Amino acid sequence: MADAALTQLIDLLDLEQIEQDIYRGASRPAVVPRVFGGQVAAQALVAAGRTVPADRPPHSLHAYFLRPGDPGAPIVYTVDRIRDGRSFTTRRVVAVQHGQPIFHLSASFQTHEEGLEHQVPMPAAPDPETLPTPEESLPRYAAGFRDPALVRRLLEARAAVDLRYAAAPPWGEVGAPREPRSQVWFRTNGKLAGALDTPLLHVCLMTYVSDMTLLDSVLLAHGRGGWAVGDVVGASLDHAMWFHRPFRADEWLLYDQESPTSQGGRGLSTGRIFTRDGRLAASVIQEGVIRVPRA
Template structure:
Protein backbone atom coordinates (compact mmCIF):
# COMPACT_ATOMS: atom_id res chain seq x y z
CA UNK A 1 0.00 0.00 0.00
CA UNK A 2 1.41 3.39 -0.99
CA UNK A 3 1.73 6.25 1.48
CA UNK A 4 -0.75 8.20 -0.66
CA UNK A 5 -3.38 5.47 -0.29
CA UNK A 6 -2.78 5.33 3.46
CA UNK A 7 -3.30 9.10 3.61
CA UNK A 8 -6.51 8.83 1.58
CA UNK A 9 -7.89 6.11 3.84
CA UNK A 10 -7.13 8.36 6.81
CA UNK A 11 -9.10 11.18 5.10
CA UNK A 12 -12.07 8.86 4.67
CA UNK A 13 -11.98 7.85 8.34
CA UNK A 14 -14.08 10.83 9.42
CA UNK A 15 -14.16 12.11 12.97
CA UNK A 16 -17.62 11.88 14.54
CA UNK A 17 -18.18 15.04 16.58
CA UNK A 18 -21.88 14.59 17.39
CA UNK A 19 -24.71 12.27 16.45
CA UNK A 20 -25.14 12.58 12.64
CA UNK A 21 -22.27 15.12 12.42
CA UNK A 22 -18.80 14.28 11.13
CA UNK A 23 -15.65 16.23 10.35
CA UNK A 24 -13.07 15.65 7.64
CA UNK A 25 -9.88 17.22 6.35
CA UNK A 26 -8.45 17.51 2.83
CA UNK A 27 -5.37 16.54 0.84
CA UNK A 28 -3.57 18.63 -1.81
CA UNK A 29 -4.95 18.50 -5.37
CA UNK A 30 -3.98 19.84 -8.77
CA UNK A 31 -5.90 23.06 -8.18
CA UNK A 32 -6.18 25.30 -5.07
CA UNK A 33 -9.53 23.86 -4.02
CA UNK A 34 -10.86 20.64 -2.51
CA UNK A 35 -10.97 17.81 -5.06
CA UNK A 36 -14.62 17.02 -5.82
CA UNK A 37 -14.11 13.27 -5.61
CA UNK A 38 -12.79 13.67 -2.08
CA UNK A 39 -15.79 15.59 -0.75
CA UNK A 40 -18.20 13.19 -2.49
CA UNK A 41 -16.44 10.17 -1.00
CA UNK A 42 -16.35 11.71 2.48
CA UNK A 43 -20.04 12.62 2.29
CA UNK A 44 -20.87 9.03 1.34
CA UNK A 45 -18.80 7.79 4.29
CA UNK A 46 -20.80 10.06 6.60
CA UNK A 47 -24.09 8.81 5.18
CA UNK A 48 -23.01 5.17 5.35
CA UNK A 49 -22.04 5.40 8.99
CA UNK A 50 -25.69 6.09 9.89
CA UNK A 51 -27.00 3.08 7.93
CA UNK A 52 -27.23 -0.59 9.05
CA UNK A 53 -24.31 -2.66 7.77
CA UNK A 54 -26.60 -4.98 5.78
CA UNK A 55 -27.73 -2.12 3.50
CA UNK A 56 -25.38 -1.35 0.63
CA UNK A 57 -25.21 1.97 -1.22
CA UNK A 58 -26.96 1.67 -4.58
CA UNK A 59 -27.11 5.30 -5.75
CA UNK A 60 -26.01 8.84 -5.03
CA UNK A 61 -26.93 12.24 -6.47
CA UNK A 62 -24.81 15.25 -5.59
CA UNK A 63 -24.37 18.95 -6.32
CA UNK A 64 -21.17 20.95 -5.93
CA UNK A 65 -22.29 24.32 -4.56
CA UNK A 66 -19.14 26.24 -3.67
CA UNK A 67 -15.39 25.85 -4.02
CA UNK A 68 -13.96 23.97 -1.04
CA UNK A 69 -11.08 25.39 0.99
CA UNK A 70 -8.38 22.68 1.34
CA UNK A 71 -6.96 24.44 4.40
CA UNK A 72 -10.14 24.21 6.50
CA UNK A 73 -12.03 21.23 7.94
CA UNK A 74 -15.29 20.15 6.32
CA UNK A 75 -18.29 19.39 8.53
CA UNK A 76 -20.76 16.79 7.22
CA UNK A 77 -24.29 16.90 8.63
CA UNK A 78 -26.42 13.82 7.94
CA UNK A 79 -30.22 13.98 7.75
CA UNK A 80 -31.87 10.58 8.24
CA UNK A 81 -34.60 11.05 5.66
CA UNK A 82 -36.10 7.56 5.65
CA UNK A 83 -35.55 4.06 7.02
CA UNK A 84 -37.86 1.70 5.16
CA UNK A 85 -38.12 -2.07 5.09
CA UNK A 86 -35.82 -2.36 2.06
CA UNK A 87 -34.41 1.11 1.40
CA UNK A 88 -32.69 3.74 3.52
CA UNK A 89 -32.27 7.34 2.35
CA UNK A 90 -29.80 9.88 3.68
CA UNK A 91 -29.13 13.52 2.86
CA UNK A 92 -25.72 15.05 3.63
CA UNK A 93 -24.71 18.70 3.61
CA UNK A 94 -20.99 19.57 3.66
CA UNK A 95 -20.24 22.93 5.32
CA UNK A 96 -17.17 25.16 5.42
CA UNK A 97 -16.87 28.65 6.90
CA UNK A 98 -20.59 28.60 7.71
CA UNK A 99 -21.72 27.89 4.13
CA UNK A 100 -22.79 24.68 2.36
CA UNK A 101 -20.29 23.66 -0.30
CA UNK A 102 -21.76 20.29 -1.30
CA UNK A 103 -25.05 18.42 -1.09
CA UNK A 104 -25.50 14.65 -1.38
CA UNK A 105 -28.51 12.36 -1.41
CA UNK A 106 -27.73 8.65 -1.12
CA UNK A 107 -29.87 5.54 -1.05
CA UNK A 108 -29.05 2.15 0.47
CA UNK A 109 -30.80 -1.20 0.00
CA UNK A 110 -30.89 -4.61 1.58
CA UNK A 111 -29.79 -7.41 -0.77
CA UNK A 112 -32.55 -9.16 -2.71
CA UNK A 113 -33.09 -11.38 -5.75
CA UNK A 114 -34.44 -9.85 -8.96
CA UNK A 115 -34.30 -9.63 -12.74
CA UNK A 116 -30.77 -9.45 -14.09
CA UNK A 117 -29.33 -8.14 -17.36
CA UNK A 118 -26.60 -5.68 -18.34
CA UNK A 119 -24.97 -3.89 -21.25
CA UNK A 120 -21.95 -5.88 -22.44
CA UNK A 121 -18.45 -4.74 -21.60
CA UNK A 122 -16.77 -3.02 -24.57
CA UNK A 123 -13.43 -4.25 -25.93
CA UNK A 124 -10.47 -2.94 -23.93
CA UNK A 125 -6.73 -3.46 -23.73
CA UNK A 126 -5.45 -5.65 -20.89
CA UNK A 127 -4.51 -3.23 -18.07
CA UNK A 128 -1.35 -5.18 -17.22
CA UNK A 129 0.05 -4.35 -20.68
CA UNK A 130 -0.43 -0.58 -20.23
CA UNK A 131 2.18 1.80 -18.81
CA UNK A 132 1.72 3.18 -15.33
CA UNK A 133 1.24 6.91 -14.87
CA UNK A 134 4.85 7.24 -13.73
CA UNK A 135 5.97 5.58 -16.96
CA UNK A 136 3.59 7.41 -19.33
CA UNK A 137 3.28 10.97 -18.02
CA UNK A 138 6.89 12.16 -18.48
CA UNK A 139 6.50 11.70 -22.26
CA UNK A 140 3.92 14.52 -22.24
CA UNK A 141 5.87 16.95 -20.04
CA UNK A 142 6.43 19.30 -22.96
CA UNK A 143 2.73 19.93 -23.58
CA UNK A 144 1.94 21.19 -20.07
CA UNK A 145 2.03 24.93 -19.38
CA UNK A 146 3.68 24.37 -16.00
CA UNK A 147 6.76 22.09 -16.06
CA UNK A 148 5.86 20.94 -12.53
CA UNK A 149 2.48 19.54 -13.70
CA UNK A 150 3.75 15.99 -14.16
CA UNK A 151 4.97 15.83 -10.58
CA UNK A 152 1.71 17.29 -9.27
CA UNK A 153 -0.39 14.88 -11.34
CA UNK A 154 1.55 11.91 -10.04
CA UNK A 155 1.22 13.18 -6.47
CA UNK A 156 -2.53 13.87 -6.77
CA UNK A 157 -3.15 10.38 -8.17
CA UNK A 158 -0.69 8.54 -5.93
CA UNK A 159 -3.45 6.58 -4.16
CA UNK A 160 -4.67 5.08 -7.43
CA UNK A 161 -3.05 3.03 -10.18
CA UNK A 162 -4.76 4.67 -13.17
CA UNK A 163 -3.76 3.65 -16.70
CA UNK A 164 -5.09 5.09 -19.97
CA UNK A 165 -6.28 2.45 -22.44
CA UNK A 166 -6.84 5.21 -25.01
CA UNK A 167 -4.84 8.36 -25.76
CA UNK A 168 -4.96 10.70 -22.73
CA UNK A 169 -6.43 14.17 -23.30
CA UNK A 170 -3.01 15.86 -23.19
CA UNK A 171 -2.02 13.66 -26.14
CA UNK A 172 -4.67 15.25 -28.38
CA UNK A 173 -3.70 18.93 -28.22
CA UNK A 174 -5.10 20.66 -31.30
CA UNK A 175 -6.47 17.39 -32.69
CA UNK A 176 -10.19 16.84 -32.02
CA UNK A 177 -11.07 13.17 -31.65
CA UNK A 178 -14.15 11.15 -30.78
CA UNK A 179 -15.23 12.13 -27.24
CA UNK A 180 -14.68 8.66 -25.79
CA UNK A 181 -11.96 7.40 -23.49
CA UNK A 182 -11.10 4.38 -21.40
CA UNK A 183 -9.00 4.10 -18.28
CA UNK A 184 -8.33 1.16 -16.01
CA UNK A 185 -7.98 1.86 -12.30
CA UNK A 186 -7.50 0.20 -8.96
CA UNK A 187 -6.25 1.43 -5.61
CA UNK A 188 -2.49 1.37 -5.09
CA UNK A 189 -2.73 -1.40 -2.52
CA UNK A 190 -5.14 -3.91 -1.02
CA UNK A 191 -8.15 -2.78 0.99
CA UNK A 192 -10.21 -4.20 3.83
CA UNK A 193 -13.37 -6.08 2.90
CA UNK A 194 -15.79 -3.31 3.96
CA UNK A 195 -18.14 -2.84 0.92
CA UNK A 196 -18.79 0.83 1.80
CA UNK A 197 -15.05 1.55 1.62
CA UNK A 198 -14.85 0.15 -1.93
CA UNK A 199 -17.88 2.16 -3.03
CA UNK A 200 -16.44 5.35 -1.52
CA UNK A 201 -13.07 4.85 -3.22
CA UNK A 202 -14.75 4.28 -6.58
CA UNK A 203 -16.67 7.51 -5.96
CA UNK A 204 -13.36 9.29 -5.31
CA UNK A 205 -11.82 8.06 -8.57
CA UNK A 206 -14.96 8.68 -10.65
CA UNK A 207 -14.35 12.45 -10.54
CA UNK A 208 -10.79 12.25 -11.88
CA UNK A 209 -11.22 11.73 -15.62
CA UNK A 210 -14.89 11.81 -16.67
CA UNK A 211 -15.03 15.39 -17.94
CA UNK A 212 -11.83 14.84 -19.93
CA UNK A 213 -14.07 13.25 -22.57
CA UNK A 214 -15.67 16.67 -23.14
CA UNK A 215 -12.31 18.14 -24.12
CA UNK A 216 -11.40 15.36 -26.54
CA UNK A 217 -14.04 16.50 -29.05
CA UNK A 218 -12.34 19.91 -29.22
CA UNK A 219 -8.67 18.98 -29.09
CA UNK A 220 -8.23 21.01 -25.91
CA UNK A 221 -5.72 18.63 -24.37
CA UNK A 222 -6.83 18.56 -20.76
CA UNK A 223 -7.29 21.01 -17.91
CA UNK A 224 -3.56 21.42 -17.22
CA UNK A 225 -2.63 22.06 -20.85
CA UNK A 226 -4.72 24.74 -22.49
CA UNK A 227 -6.90 27.67 -21.55
CA UNK A 228 -9.99 25.71 -20.49
CA UNK A 229 -11.48 26.30 -17.04
CA UNK A 230 -13.63 23.57 -15.55
CA UNK A 231 -15.39 22.49 -12.37
CA UNK A 232 -17.89 19.80 -11.45
CA UNK A 233 -21.51 20.90 -11.10
CA UNK A 234 -23.31 17.69 -10.27
CA UNK A 235 -22.53 14.00 -10.05
CA UNK A 236 -24.69 10.87 -10.02
CA UNK A 237 -23.75 7.22 -9.57
CA UNK A 238 -25.65 3.95 -9.54
CA UNK A 239 -23.96 0.91 -7.99
CA UNK A 240 -25.35 -2.15 -9.75
CA UNK A 241 -23.20 -5.09 -8.65
CA UNK A 242 -20.57 -5.80 -5.99
CA UNK A 243 -16.97 -4.96 -6.86
CA UNK A 244 -13.61 -4.31 -5.26
CA UNK A 245 -11.84 -1.01 -5.80
CA UNK A 246 -8.47 -2.73 -5.28
CA UNK A 247 -9.04 -4.91 -8.37
CA UNK A 248 -8.97 -3.63 -11.96
CA UNK A 249 -12.04 -1.66 -13.04
CA UNK A 250 -12.61 -0.36 -16.58
CA UNK A 251 -13.94 3.21 -16.72
CA UNK A 252 -15.54 3.55 -20.19
CA UNK A 253 -16.37 7.24 -20.67
CA UNK A 254 -17.97 9.46 -23.28
CA UNK A 255 -19.40 12.97 -23.69
CA UNK A 256 -22.71 13.20 -25.56
CA UNK A 257 -22.93 17.01 -25.34
CA UNK A 258 -21.22 20.30 -24.55
CA UNK A 259 -23.15 23.57 -24.78
CA UNK A 260 -23.68 26.84 -22.92
CA UNK A 261 -20.48 26.66 -20.91
CA UNK A 262 -21.31 23.16 -19.64
CA UNK A 263 -20.19 19.70 -20.65
CA UNK A 264 -21.78 16.31 -19.90
CA UNK A 265 -19.90 13.09 -19.28
CA UNK A 266 -21.39 9.64 -18.88
CA UNK A 267 -19.69 6.35 -18.18
CA UNK A 268 -19.94 2.72 -17.23
CA UNK A 269 -17.52 0.97 -14.90
CA UNK A 270 -16.92 -2.76 -15.39
CA UNK A 271 -15.04 -5.36 -13.40
CA UNK A 272 -12.22 -7.07 -15.29
CA UNK A 273 -14.39 -10.18 -15.79
CA UNK A 274 -17.09 -8.10 -17.53
CA UNK A 275 -19.70 -7.35 -14.87
CA UNK A 276 -21.31 -3.90 -15.06
CA UNK A 277 -20.61 -2.47 -11.60
CA UNK A 278 -21.40 1.26 -11.80
CA UNK A 279 -23.02 3.87 -14.04
CA UNK A 280 -21.81 7.48 -13.69
CA UNK A 281 -23.13 10.78 -15.08
CA UNK A 282 -21.57 14.16 -14.41
CA UNK A 283 -22.04 17.70 -15.69
CA UNK A 284 -19.43 20.38 -15.27
CA UNK A 285 -18.58 23.95 -16.15
CA UNK A 286 -16.37 24.01 -19.26
CA UNK A 287 -15.34 27.55 -20.17
CA UNK A 288 -12.96 28.89 -22.78
CA UNK A 289 -11.83 32.52 -23.29
CA UNK A 290 -14.27 34.65 -25.23
CA UNK A 291 -13.02 35.81 -28.63
Protein backbone atom coordinates in the same frame (compact mmCIF):
# COMPACT_ATOMS: atom_id res chain seq x y z
CA MET B 1 5.24 4.74 -1.54
CA ALA B 2 2.04 3.46 -3.16
CA ASP B 3 0.83 1.71 0.00
CA ALA B 4 1.59 4.84 2.02
CA ALA B 5 -0.47 6.95 -0.37
CA LEU B 6 -3.41 4.54 -0.09
CA THR B 7 -3.14 4.65 3.70
CA GLN B 8 -3.28 8.46 3.55
CA LEU B 9 -6.37 8.31 1.33
CA ILE B 10 -8.13 5.87 3.66
CA ASP B 11 -7.24 8.14 6.60
CA LEU B 12 -8.77 11.03 4.66
CA LEU B 13 -12.02 9.06 4.34
CA ASP B 14 -12.04 8.11 8.04
CA LEU B 15 -14.17 10.98 9.29
CA GLU B 16 -14.19 12.23 12.86
CA GLN B 17 -17.60 12.13 14.54
CA ILE B 18 -18.14 15.38 16.46
CA GLU B 19 -21.83 14.94 17.31
CA GLN B 20 -24.67 12.60 16.39
CA ASP B 21 -24.94 12.64 12.58
CA ILE B 22 -22.25 15.35 12.31
CA TYR B 23 -18.78 14.48 11.02
CA ARG B 24 -15.60 16.36 10.24
CA GLY B 25 -13.22 15.53 7.43
CA ALA B 26 -9.74 16.80 6.70
CA SER B 27 -8.75 18.19 3.33
CA ARG B 28 -5.55 17.72 1.42
CA PRO B 29 -3.58 19.90 -1.01
CA ALA B 30 -4.99 19.57 -4.51
CA VAL B 31 -3.54 20.04 -7.98
CA VAL B 32 -5.90 22.99 -8.48
CA PRO B 33 -6.58 25.57 -5.72
CA ARG B 34 -9.77 23.89 -4.50
CA VAL B 35 -10.77 20.63 -2.88
CA PHE B 36 -10.94 17.71 -5.32
CA GLY B 37 -14.61 16.96 -5.97
CA GLY B 38 -14.14 13.22 -5.68
CA GLN B 39 -12.83 13.70 -2.16
CA VAL B 40 -15.91 15.63 -1.02
CA ALA B 41 -18.27 13.12 -2.65
CA ALA B 42 -16.49 10.16 -1.08
CA GLN B 43 -16.37 11.76 2.36
CA ALA B 44 -20.06 12.68 2.18
CA LEU B 45 -20.89 9.07 1.28
CA VAL B 46 -18.82 7.87 4.24
CA ALA B 47 -20.82 10.18 6.52
CA ALA B 48 -24.12 8.89 5.13
CA GLY B 49 -22.98 5.27 5.38
CA ARG B 50 -22.00 5.67 9.03
CA THR B 51 -25.72 6.13 9.85
CA VAL B 52 -26.93 3.07 7.90
CA PRO B 53 -26.72 -0.64 8.88
CA ALA B 54 -23.78 -2.40 7.24
CA ASP B 55 -26.08 -4.85 5.46
CA ARG B 56 -27.57 -1.99 3.41
CA PRO B 57 -24.94 -0.87 0.89
CA PRO B 58 -25.47 2.27 -1.18
CA HIS B 59 -27.12 1.73 -4.56
CA SER B 60 -27.16 5.35 -5.79
CA LEU B 61 -26.04 8.89 -5.06
CA HIS B 62 -26.92 12.27 -6.53
CA ALA B 63 -24.80 15.30 -5.72
CA TYR B 64 -24.27 18.98 -6.52
CA PHE B 65 -21.04 20.91 -6.17
CA LEU B 66 -22.14 24.31 -4.87
CA ARG B 67 -18.93 26.22 -4.09
CA PRO B 68 -15.20 25.55 -4.43
CA GLY B 69 -13.82 23.86 -1.33
CA ASP B 70 -10.89 25.31 0.60
CA PRO B 71 -8.15 22.62 0.80
CA GLY B 72 -6.67 24.38 3.83
CA ALA B 73 -9.73 23.96 6.04
CA PRO B 74 -11.71 20.99 7.43
CA ILE B 75 -15.16 20.15 6.06
CA VAL B 76 -18.15 19.48 8.31
CA TYR B 77 -20.71 16.95 7.08
CA THR B 78 -24.24 16.98 8.51
CA VAL B 79 -26.41 13.93 7.83
CA ASP B 80 -30.19 14.16 7.64
CA ARG B 81 -31.96 10.81 8.16
CA ILE B 82 -34.64 11.25 5.53
CA ARG B 83 -36.12 7.74 5.57
CA ASP B 84 -35.58 4.29 7.06
CA GLY B 85 -37.85 1.82 5.26
CA ARG B 86 -38.05 -1.94 5.24
CA SER B 87 -35.91 -2.20 2.08
CA PHE B 88 -34.53 1.27 1.39
CA THR B 89 -32.78 3.91 3.47
CA THR B 90 -32.31 7.51 2.32
CA ARG B 91 -29.82 10.04 3.61
CA ARG B 92 -29.08 13.66 2.76
CA VAL B 93 -25.66 15.17 3.49
CA VAL B 94 -24.61 18.81 3.43
CA ALA B 95 -20.90 19.68 3.46
CA VAL B 96 -20.05 23.04 5.04
CA GLN B 97 -16.91 25.16 5.10
CA HIS B 98 -16.52 28.64 6.57
CA GLY B 99 -20.24 28.68 7.41
CA GLN B 100 -21.39 28.01 3.84
CA PRO B 101 -22.57 24.84 2.11
CA ILE B 102 -20.12 23.73 -0.58
CA PHE B 103 -21.68 20.37 -1.52
CA HIS B 104 -24.98 18.51 -1.25
CA LEU B 105 -25.50 14.76 -1.58
CA SER B 106 -28.50 12.46 -1.47
CA ALA B 107 -27.79 8.74 -1.18
CA SER B 108 -30.02 5.68 -1.15
CA PHE B 109 -29.19 2.32 0.45
CA GLN B 110 -30.92 -1.02 -0.08
CA THR B 111 -31.00 -4.47 1.46
CA HIS B 112 -30.05 -7.30 -0.91
CA GLU B 113 -32.87 -8.57 -3.10
CA GLU B 114 -33.18 -11.06 -5.96
CA GLY B 115 -34.78 -9.79 -9.17
CA LEU B 116 -34.60 -9.53 -12.94
CA GLU B 117 -31.03 -9.51 -14.21
CA HIS B 118 -29.44 -8.18 -17.41
CA GLN B 119 -26.65 -5.83 -18.48
CA VAL B 120 -24.92 -4.40 -21.52
CA PRO B 121 -21.77 -6.25 -22.60
CA MET B 122 -18.39 -4.97 -21.57
CA PRO B 123 -16.70 -3.02 -24.41
CA ALA B 124 -13.40 -4.11 -25.87
CA ALA B 125 -10.35 -2.65 -24.15
CA PRO B 126 -6.63 -3.45 -23.96
CA ASP B 127 -5.45 -5.36 -20.92
CA PRO B 128 -4.33 -2.98 -18.16
CA GLU B 129 -0.92 -4.66 -17.84
CA THR B 130 -0.14 -3.64 -21.44
CA LEU B 131 -0.73 0.06 -20.72
CA PRO B 132 1.80 2.54 -19.32
CA THR B 133 1.64 3.40 -15.64
CA PRO B 134 1.08 7.04 -14.63
CA GLU B 135 4.79 7.30 -13.78
CA GLU B 136 5.62 6.15 -17.31
CA SER B 137 3.02 8.17 -19.23
CA LEU B 138 2.68 11.56 -17.54
CA PRO B 139 6.30 12.75 -18.02
CA ARG B 140 5.84 12.32 -21.77
CA TYR B 141 3.45 15.29 -21.79
CA ALA B 142 5.33 17.65 -19.48
CA ALA B 143 6.48 19.86 -22.36
CA GLY B 144 2.89 20.66 -23.31
CA PHE B 145 1.73 21.51 -19.79
CA ARG B 146 1.37 25.16 -18.85
CA ASP B 147 3.64 24.33 -15.91
CA PRO B 148 5.90 21.25 -16.12
CA ALA B 149 5.70 20.97 -12.31
CA LEU B 150 2.08 19.87 -12.75
CA VAL B 151 3.34 16.41 -13.67
CA ARG B 152 4.84 15.92 -10.23
CA ARG B 153 1.80 17.42 -8.50
CA LEU B 154 -0.58 15.25 -10.50
CA LEU B 155 1.42 12.11 -9.71
CA GLU B 156 1.36 12.99 -6.02
CA ALA B 157 -2.37 13.74 -6.04
CA ARG B 158 -3.16 10.40 -7.70
CA ALA B 159 -0.52 8.29 -5.96
CA ALA B 160 -3.14 6.16 -4.18
CA VAL B 161 -4.59 5.02 -7.51
CA ASP B 162 -3.07 3.11 -10.41
CA LEU B 163 -4.90 4.75 -13.32
CA ARG B 164 -3.98 3.81 -16.88
CA TYR B 165 -5.34 5.39 -20.07
CA ALA B 166 -6.23 3.02 -22.90
CA ALA B 167 -5.34 5.80 -25.42
CA ALA B 168 -3.66 9.19 -25.22
CA PRO B 169 -5.36 11.47 -22.65
CA PRO B 170 -6.77 14.84 -23.78
CA TRP B 171 -3.49 16.63 -23.11
CA GLY B 172 -1.62 14.00 -25.16
CA GLU B 173 -3.00 15.02 -28.58
CA VAL B 174 -4.08 18.64 -28.31
CA GLY B 175 -5.62 20.31 -31.37
CA ALA B 176 -7.04 17.25 -33.10
CA PRO B 177 -10.68 16.47 -32.24
CA ARG B 178 -11.28 12.80 -31.53
CA GLU B 179 -14.20 10.54 -30.80
CA PRO B 180 -15.72 11.77 -27.51
CA ARG B 181 -14.89 8.55 -25.70
CA SER B 182 -12.24 7.68 -23.16
CA GLN B 183 -11.29 4.48 -21.37
CA VAL B 184 -9.16 4.06 -18.26
CA TRP B 185 -8.38 1.09 -16.07
CA PHE B 186 -8.00 1.82 -12.36
CA ARG B 187 -7.45 0.15 -9.01
CA THR B 188 -6.06 1.26 -5.68
CA ASN B 189 -2.30 1.11 -5.25
CA GLY B 190 -2.49 -1.55 -2.58
CA LYS B 191 -4.87 -4.18 -1.22
CA LEU B 192 -7.59 -3.64 1.36
CA ALA B 193 -7.65 -6.16 4.19
CA GLY B 194 -8.92 -6.70 7.69
CA ALA B 195 -11.24 -4.11 9.19
CA LEU B 196 -10.73 -1.86 6.15
CA ASP B 197 -12.12 -4.43 3.73
CA THR B 198 -15.75 -3.31 3.85
CA PRO B 199 -18.22 -2.91 0.96
CA LEU B 200 -18.81 0.73 1.94
CA LEU B 201 -15.12 1.62 1.69
CA HIS B 202 -14.85 0.02 -1.75
CA VAL B 203 -17.85 2.06 -2.92
CA CYS B 204 -16.42 5.26 -1.45
CA LEU B 205 -13.05 4.65 -3.12
CA MET B 206 -14.80 4.13 -6.47
CA THR B 207 -16.70 7.37 -5.89
CA TYR B 208 -13.40 9.14 -5.23
CA VAL B 209 -11.85 7.93 -8.50
CA SER B 210 -14.99 8.45 -10.59
CA ASP B 211 -14.47 12.23 -10.64
CA MET B 212 -10.88 12.10 -11.94
CA THR B 213 -11.39 11.53 -15.67
CA LEU B 214 -15.09 11.70 -16.52
CA LEU B 215 -15.03 15.04 -18.34
CA ASP B 216 -12.06 13.95 -20.49
CA SER B 217 -14.46 12.78 -23.19
CA VAL B 218 -15.84 16.32 -23.56
CA LEU B 219 -12.33 17.65 -24.14
CA LEU B 220 -11.53 14.95 -26.70
CA ALA B 221 -14.47 16.01 -28.88
CA HIS B 222 -12.89 19.46 -29.28
CA GLY B 223 -9.18 18.65 -29.26
CA ARG B 224 -8.72 20.46 -25.96
CA GLY B 225 -6.09 19.48 -23.41
CA GLY B 226 -7.87 20.76 -20.30
CA TRP B 227 -6.66 22.55 -17.20
CA ALA B 228 -3.15 21.08 -17.41
CA VAL B 229 -2.63 22.71 -20.81
CA GLY B 230 -4.67 25.80 -19.96
CA ASP B 231 -6.94 25.84 -23.00
CA VAL B 232 -10.14 25.43 -20.95
CA VAL B 233 -11.27 26.13 -17.41
CA GLY B 234 -13.77 23.85 -15.78
CA ALA B 235 -15.30 22.35 -12.68
CA SER B 236 -17.80 19.66 -11.81
CA LEU B 237 -21.39 20.84 -11.37
CA ASP B 238 -23.21 17.64 -10.42
CA HIS B 239 -22.45 13.95 -10.14
CA ALA B 240 -24.67 10.87 -10.04
CA MET B 241 -23.78 7.21 -9.57
CA TRP B 242 -25.66 3.92 -9.48
CA PHE B 243 -23.97 0.86 -7.98
CA HIS B 244 -25.21 -2.32 -9.63
CA ARG B 245 -23.05 -5.28 -8.63
CA PRO B 246 -20.36 -6.09 -6.05
CA PHE B 247 -16.78 -5.13 -6.92
CA ARG B 248 -13.43 -4.49 -5.31
CA ALA B 249 -11.70 -1.14 -5.69
CA ASP B 250 -8.32 -2.87 -5.27
CA GLU B 251 -8.87 -4.99 -8.40
CA TRP B 252 -8.85 -3.72 -11.99
CA LEU B 253 -11.96 -1.82 -13.07
CA LEU B 254 -12.60 -0.51 -16.59
CA TYR B 255 -14.08 3.00 -16.72
CA ASP B 256 -15.67 3.46 -20.16
CA GLN B 257 -16.65 7.14 -20.65
CA GLU B 258 -18.28 9.17 -23.41
CA SER B 259 -19.80 12.60 -23.93
CA PRO B 260 -23.13 12.88 -25.74
CA THR B 261 -23.20 16.70 -25.79
CA SER B 262 -21.66 20.00 -24.75
CA GLN B 263 -23.31 23.41 -24.95
CA GLY B 264 -23.89 26.62 -23.00
CA GLY B 265 -20.51 26.45 -21.27
CA ARG B 266 -21.32 22.97 -19.94
CA GLY B 267 -20.33 19.45 -20.95
CA LEU B 268 -22.07 16.17 -20.14
CA SER B 269 -20.29 12.86 -19.71
CA THR B 270 -21.53 9.37 -18.93
CA GLY B 271 -19.53 6.41 -17.69
CA ARG B 272 -19.87 2.69 -17.10
CA ILE B 273 -17.54 0.84 -14.77
CA PHE B 274 -16.93 -2.87 -15.35
CA THR B 275 -15.10 -5.49 -13.36
CA ARG B 276 -12.35 -7.27 -15.24
CA ASP B 277 -14.56 -10.34 -15.75
CA GLY B 278 -17.20 -8.20 -17.51
CA ARG B 279 -19.78 -7.43 -14.82
CA LEU B 280 -21.29 -3.94 -14.93
CA ALA B 281 -20.46 -2.58 -11.47
CA ALA B 282 -21.61 1.05 -11.71
CA SER B 283 -22.98 3.79 -13.96
CA VAL B 284 -21.96 7.44 -13.68
CA ILE B 285 -23.22 10.75 -15.11
CA GLN B 286 -21.65 14.16 -14.60
CA GLU B 287 -22.09 17.66 -15.98
CA GLY B 288 -19.35 20.23 -15.64
CA VAL B 289 -18.50 23.79 -16.55
CA ILE B 290 -16.29 23.80 -19.65
CA ARG B 291 -15.27 27.31 -20.70
CA VAL B 292 -12.68 28.55 -23.17
CA PRO B 293 -10.58 31.30 -21.54
CA ARG B 294 -10.93 34.74 -23.04
CA ALA B 295 -7.91 35.99 -24.89
